[in-house]
Amino acid sequence: MDMNHALDALAALGQKTRLEVFRLLVKAGTDGMHAGEIAEALNVRQNTMSANLAVLLRAGLVRNEREGRTIRYVADMEGIRGLLAFLMEDCCGGNPQMCQPVLDALACEC
């Protein structure tokens, strides 16, 4: 993950509809959702959603796969992983206690 890639990802998430899409897909898990389902769930017009999905795709935050007439979108956990790693790079240099709370944030029930 380089600076430009991270910027694409952060800018992609810094917009309401796209952040909602990403969170929806994170919750949807490995099954993801069809493009149409996403648009309907968030009450956004088809072409607007398509444009927003394209932004998330370019940013590496979601993947997609055609299934007949529909297209399934899935959160790309590898993409978000790279982003978080980039954000916290060198966080521990000299101050271990500084970033501990951040690590705890993701301590879910996995």
Add this chain to the structure above:
Amino acid sequence: MDMNHALDALAALGQKTRLEVFRLLVKAGTDGMHAGEIAEALNVRQNTMSANLAVLLRAGLVRNEREGRTIRYVADMEGIRGLLAFLMEDCCGGNPQMCQPVLDALACEC
């Protein structure tokens, strides 16, 4: 952390200068840096940097503290913690294996 707060933070980080500032401050650790030092380090004009620091401040990603004539800025790890938690909310619902790579991303040497 609610949606609007998360949007502020992500939009703040989705801009080159501000992302560089945040990473610089993460690396600087608990000591942080003076506003002028930051501007000089990143080769950005004083008033532009001041505006960008104000955005990061409003987004809860940095804190500041006046020290005589200068003002020290420090990364707000609690702010970034809340943001990451919001992004990954409910990530494990039914698919523990899905988010494990994300957790591993932050496994630094703390």
Add this chain to the structure above:
DNA sequence: GATTCATATCCATAAATCTTGATATATCGA
């Protein structure tokens, strides 16, 4: 209190972004 230093605010312009109607592409079923 005048001057200097560090930072913030105001304002105008330029650039980027979002949304949307219209339309194109791709797939399926008849």
Add this chain to the structure above:
DNA sequence: TCGATATATCAAGATTTATGGATATGAATC
């Protein structure tokens, strides 16, 4: 092949955002 369905692309208008010059504020020093 034709029509229907699902999604993507195009182009334009509206809104937002970033930058930088000028200036204001706040704090130290003399």
